[in-house]
Amino acid sequence: MLPEIQNHLVLLKWLLIVLIALVCPLLALMLGGTTASLASIGITRRTGQKDSPAWVNALLKRANPSAQHDTLVVLTVIASLLLFKIIYRPQLFSNLAWAGLIWMLATGLGLMVACRYRLTGRGLLDRAALAEGGIGVALVTVSYFALACTESLLLTPEYWPRMAGLPYLFLSWHGLARFAEFILLTGAITGNALLFSSPAQRPPEADLPPDGGAHRIGAWLALGSLFLWPVVLCLDMALIPALAASRLLSGLAVLSILLAASGVVWLAMYLQRRQGQFTHLFIGIVLLLFWCWAFMGHVAREKILIPATLAGLAPKPKPDTAKPQPDAAKPQPDAVARGTVDGKSLFEQKCTVCHSFDQRVVGPPLNDVVPNYSAQPAELKSFLQNPVKRNPDYPAMPNLGLTAEQAEAIAGYLLQQVSP
């Protein structure tokens, strides 16, 4: 990992969570809007009607309002995926898999956008546009499923190193629950769009306009999604790795249930036509639910993916055969990184806690003991690498895991210091 990334990790993580919070509702709306429109077009075609109901166009336009908007969504999706890989130890995901995922998601989104422009432009009897949209929806759904599973595999890092070799470990039950949550959120936001995309907000007393039942479908979609939310959330909480869970996470889970409940209450009131005017309230609730959900993912990741965990998981360089004890004796990374081994600084770093030259600390004063070795420096070097019990007045000196080079440098420094 580049040091600049390390330094700004917290900032990058916040950037990621903001991006996710921004892009998920938009992504969900695109996915849900396109799916609902395609389904309704399919139905109208089957019943032999020529024109799609006006709300289909309205919904499609709401799901992806303009070319700039669509480009922005696709770019944000790509940016957050790249950021995800940068933050969470790139070497643990295979580049190819990640690139494939990004490609799939971007292509799917592109197809959905193309389908929208064809449908709203040319009318509906365009089979190619329908196929385009269908493939787009499928691609986005599949890649989101892969993403949800990857996200929860991040939370169970024991599977990481094995992910590349064993694709079937890609599926995780917790990932499935997260995916279901996303689908429910998609349902809620699409339901919301359906409710308010039907042409001309009706006056409260009027009867249902001939909107092909879009209004009713929207209400039921949103209601059903919100009702299922707590069930899937409970599943999530039961499946999430215990090391990733925390009080904050449970608190957010409860909060999201309360949000879902208030959404249901609002919908019920709206359907009884008592408060049709506060339409922004409902979309607000759904958005809050989205953010709550995105933040839950962040909280879980933060709890488990501490740097020490990540450092332990990073693939290691091939074991150095010259090293005497490959298991216990790990060379200090900073000393190795410096390339040249400097006896003086190594001594100050590792030995001064126990030794001084002229007095007893934990070990004997070096001015007394080192001269014994002036005739045989190799002996000193091997003692440093592998200390043995010498003087019964002192405790044993621990093995400090020095490499041959480090021991050589320190021995040289010591002999030079004590020589008159």
Add this chain to the structure above:
Amino acid sequence: MSHESQKTSAPWPKRLIRLAVLGYFVLFALLVVATGFLRGFFTPPASQPIAFPHTVHADKLGLACDFCHSGVEQEASAGAPALSLCLSCHNSIATDRPEIKKLLEYERRGEPVRWERLHALPSFIHFTHQRHIQAKLTCDACHGAVEQMAEVRRVRSLDMGWCVSCHREKGASRDCATCHK
């Protein structure tokens, strides 16, 4: 949801429905909290009697892990170091710090330090460090980078799936009797 039926429905079934909906959400909220309790999300990690920093000893001082966890290569369990080992240094190092004063207090009372165990397998499992260290696994493969942790924490689930997925990868035995007594 037909609007006619809503208009004509009597208030009491409505109220009942409202109560049921409310109850439904409250029930699940409670269920989430209960799951948290059952799975121990709310219990804070046990704090050690002495705040022993691995960062200082294993990273800065560069002490080898088995200097303190001496059982790790020969015996089944890695073990925590004896008080006398700490005192071989701390009789003279940093004796003015509160944590070291606590350490010296244990020595004075002649009482061993009771470290909280973070890693504990159920008693029906047969696990030895010895076999794993001999197989050239490093400590951080299972414990994370302990030398970077000011306070040790568990980084792996210690679930059966964890053991088995590594055994599969490394070609070690996956016979039930290998691990189950």
